[in-house]
Amino acid sequence: MLPDGKTILTALWAPALAGTLATAATWLVWYYTALPCTLENAVELKCHPSVMARYISTSILHHCVIHASIAITIIGGSDLMLFLRERHRNNQMMDIMKTFLDEAIEQRRQEVEQRREEAEQRRQETELRQQEAEARREADAMAAEERRQAAVERQAFLEALNRLTEAIGQNGRERQ
Numbered sequence: 001m002l003p004d005g006k007t008i009l010t011a012l013w014a015p016a017l018a019g020t021l022a023t024a025a026t027w028l029v030w031y032y033t034a035l036p037c038t039l040e041n042a043v044e045l046k047c048h049p050s051v052m053a054r055y056i057s058t059s060i061l062h063h064c065v066i067h068a069s070i071a072i073t074i075i076g077g078s079d080l081m082l083f084l085r086e087r088h089r090n091n092q093m094m095d096i097m098k099t100f101l102d103e104a105i106e107q108r109r110q111e112v113e114q115r116r117e118e119a120e121q122r123r124q125e126t127e128l129r130q131q132e133a134e135a136r137r138e139a140d141a142m143a144a145e146e147r148r149q150a151a152v153e154r155q156a157f158l159e160a161l162n163r164l165t166e167a168i169g170q171n172g173r174e175r176q
Contacts, residue, residue: 007083013076015072016069016072016073016075016076018063018068019068019072019140020068020072023064023065023068
């Protein structure tokens with residue numbers, strides 16, 4: 001995936017264009033401000049015509065610009081490859097981070113679900129214990145009621161037995 005055009009222009013080709021323009025501007029300033037290499041100046045050793053001719057030549061400037069463009073293109077291509085490689089590595093890291101985040105979210109969800117299940121289990125156990133305690137209280141209340149009823153029945157039986165014993169003891173006689 002290539003970066004957008006603005007990124008390519010600003011990050012890769014803007015320095016190349018700036019370098020080319022700086023080279024051309026430097027050559028133009030030098031060309032128009034240098035002393036003219038006349039015979040008088042050459043005699044005074046202010047210039048050397050053959051050396052000056054080498055530097056003033058537009059074909060030399062043309063070759064310099066071409067070689068600079070080739071070098072800048074190679075550097076720009078290298079920068080583009082580095083940019084793409086870095087973007088690919090960044091995308092991989094983002095995928096790893098997303099995977100890690102998804103795993104952390106899933107683990108958190110499972111922990112929450114496990115806590116809910118444990119809380120529900122504790123609630124059911126508490127409810128069961130409360131029901132058992134209520135059943136024991138009811139059973140204790142019923143047992144107490146049965147004991148009270150049995151005591152009342154025993155008392156009634158004993159009273160009936162006492163009256164019967166008294167009646168037998170009087171042997172049909174009347175009370176005095």
